[in-house]
Amino acid sequence: QVTLKESGPVLVKPTETLTLTCTVSGFSLSNARMSVSWIRQPPGKALEWLAHIFSNDKKSYITSLKTRLTISKDTSKSQVVLTVTNMDPVDTATYYCARMSQLTGDGFDVWGQGTMVTVSP
Amino acid sequence: SYELTQPPSVSVSPGQTASITCSGDKLGDKYVCWYEQKPGQSPVVVIYEDNKRPSGIPERFSGSNSGNTATLTISGTQAMDEADYYCQAWDSSTVVFGGGTKLTVL
Numbered sequence: 001q002v003t004l005k006e007s008g009p010v011l012v013k014p015t016e017t018l019t020l021t022c023t024v025s026g027f028s029l030s031n032a033r034m035s036v037s038w039i040r041q042p043p044g045k046a047l048e049w050l051a052h053i054f055s056n057d058k059k060s061y062i063t064s065l066k067t068r069l070t071i072s073k074d075t076s077k078s079q080v081v082l083t084v085t086n087m088d089p090v091d092t093a094t095y096y097c098a099r100m101s102q103l104t105g106d107g108f109d110v111w112g113q114g115t116m117v118t119v120s121p
Numbered sequence: 122s123y124e125l126t127q128p129p130s131v132s133v134s135p136g137q138t139a140s141i142t143c144s145g146d147k148l149g150d151k152y153v154c155w156y157e158q159k160p161g162q163s164p165v166v167v168i169y170e171d172n173k174r175p176s177g178i179p180e181r182f183s184g185s186n187s188g189n190t191a192t193l194t195i196s197g198t199q200a201m202d203e204a205d206y207y208c209q210a211w212d213s214s215t216v217v218f219g220g221g222t223k224l225t226v227l
Contacts, residue, residue: 037216047156047164047207049216060214063122096163105170106211107154111163 022097143208
């Protein structure tokens with residue numbers, strides 16, 4: 001069974017750095033057909049893709065937030081980590097990690113449950 | 122940056138056909154996925170590669186993509202299909218989501 005689970009702080013203060021961890025099971029981050037994205041969703045708003053990391057460690061980021069985001073992975077720990085610097089209240093959102101599979105046309109076939117992060121003084 | 126545009130809302134009567142569109146420049150040259158998200162839940166892929174259904178997704182869900190518009194069609198819409206629907210595509214090594222469409226089954 002393939003699962004992804006997000007973990008990290010529930011509350012962060014403005015200007016702080018957010019670090020989120022996605023722990024995966026049921027597949028390997030070294031599998032060339034699989035890769036992982038981070039996606040967020042502010043309350044009541046649309047999904048917003050943030051970053052992606054491939055099995056060969058190639059990374060891509062949303063242009064508007066590129067300077068604040070870093071995605072990395074530890075294959076041995078089956079973890080994908082996202083850091084977001086200089087957090088602001090507008091970054092309050094549910095943060096999801098999701099697996100992308102070539103078996104489903106590069107769509108996100110498995111999502112984590114999401115973790116809600118609030119930015120407040 | 123690339124944008125995908127969806128209508129904010131679509132209404133349909135039970136048993137009728139619902140169509141949700143997603144527009145983007147030369148979208149037909151890309152593969153489109155569609156996700157269903159119910160309140161308090163994570164999104165679920167219902168269509169990938171424009172028109173393929175993952176296992177477990179009912180046959181009433183179908184998709185098409187041509188020109189600048191992709192369409193998600195739900196035939197014989199049921200009350201359980203009331204949800205937010207998002208289209209998604211890749212552009213220049215980045216992922217783009219549409220703004221989402223709230224489907225109401227009246």
